[in-house]
Amino acid sequence: MTETLLPTATGGEARSAAWTALRRVRGHVALTLLVLTVGTVIGLVGPWLLGRIVDLVIDGRTDELLPVVLGLIGVAIGQAIGQTVGTAMVAHVGQTVIAGVREKAIRQVLRVSEGRIERAGSGDVMSRVSGDVETVNEAVSGVLPTLLDAALTIVLTAVTLAILDWRFALAGLAAVPFQVVATRWYLRNAVPVIRAERVAEGSRAQQLLDSINGANTVRALRLESDHLAKVTAASDKARQLSIRMAAVQRRFFGKLNYGEFVGLALILVVGFYLVRGDLVTIGAASAAALYFHRLFDQFNVVLGTFDTAQSATAAFARLIGVAEMATPDLRDGGETDSRSGRGTDGSVSLRDVRFSYGADQHTVIDGVDLDVQDGEHVAVVGTSGAGKTTLVKLVAGLLPPEQGQIVLGGHDLAAGASGSGHRCVLVSQEVHVFADTVLGNLRLSGEHTSETQARSALDAVGASGWLSTLPDGLDTVLGRGGHSLTPTQSQQLALARLVLADPPIAILDEATADAGSAGAKTLEAAAEKAIAGRTAFIVAHRLTQAARADRVILLEDGRIVESGTHDELVDANGSRYAQLWAAWSTHR
């Protein structure tokens, strides 16, 4: 199957998604910016007070120094508080936004068809919802507050410089061309090195994993020195690139220093003339030099976060790509408490449906036509690999047909979730019990499920017996670290979810095949109850289930080769089903 990675948002899409998410918490954003601004403004008073000290000392008014020094201490404390609180608030807002995006991304991954995820590869999905989230999280908690603080400081310091005297601001501006040239040089030279460094680090990690995971094979084949050489080569490359990166950074900061030198020199010259002309005091000129210095420090801070900010932006775009991806081929997996239920049209119609698991793969479903009436129970039988699971996944909307049409209750599946959603629930053999209470596991079918509904659903599938033995009844925690259920009990839980979801169409994919013979009878009875009154497809390995169905269809190489009631097919001379039945009857 050819890999088609999940979508990545463009810069514009990522920005607009971030903007929309921020607007939802705009109150918090405004408060955060206010706290950060107050912290920065308090910090700006520091150089001004230092200038004041210079003036007082020059004028010999040392007795007035104490309040100014106390003021400086106050500034340091105020700035520290402002920065600490502001940083925490930025992280909080950022984490809230990221949590929302991650939830949305996971929801989309769960909604999009299985085929789409398979085409992308589960590695791509996992790297987005874990690796990318981690990268963005780190940036949001670490880099974003620093960046915001630095940006605010730059703007407000420049304004303060202009307030002191506009000529200071003008002198400071002389540094800008140097910064622009230095930054452009940095982007040109650093970005390729950063990328190459990341690739080299990735392949070093991969090589290490390969060698460690395959250590036994490596030893058995006497490949130790080969692998050691590969790991060393990969490490060398990463190390060389790190050294090159350090050199690029050194040269970059060197270039920036020219700007700082020119700007500071001009400020001092301007200060000299302004002081001589009695336009500003020596203290004000000293403050101007200090402001300029601070401005430069902040530029370095911004540029120092460049690498992390760049990876976080790329990770965010990948995350938004998934969160905003279109899910045209999905079955609506959302709320099921619309309870379309019995009574709504549960008819199913398939017209010339074809499917293969990828362009280069063989056709698994090969032109299937099928009409199932509302409430009819259809058993799908056939040898292993005939396409039974694939066929029912197509009906459930978990796989999109390559060709043909699937209509559930008069609604075309291809037309999207609006009409066909909630109509069909598939219970597969691989039942997943979530690490949650029994009730929590049942509420997957609808979060408003009451305890009474949950109990009666469990009762309907014959589970009330074991429910009463659980230490905390419906509140017993299941799954990892909690109470573990037997395969039969897990299947009953899945069937109870089906009862609660109450869809007009139910699909049981070998739901009873896995259970031991004692459990098999219990499950068959539970399944019967769960599908009563609904249209049902039963992928049946146990042919007693097929015998009870209204109709049996036999699949072979993706085609329906026989169709009829159990009796008709058994009576038909030489039918494939009759052979299967004979074999099953003798061996059971």
Ligand SMILES: Nc1ncnc2c1ncn2[C@@H]1O[C@H](COP(=O)(O)OP(=O)(O)OP(=O)(O)O)[C@@H](O)[C@H]1O
């Ligand atoms: N995810 C997949 N990717 C590629 N091929 C697949 C995939 N799933 C199933 N197939 C192939 O599609 C064909 C039909 O598989 P399917 O599981 O639908 O058959 P089945 O009749 O349900 O078989 P079984 O009774 O063994 O479960 C098989 O050849 C199988 O190898």
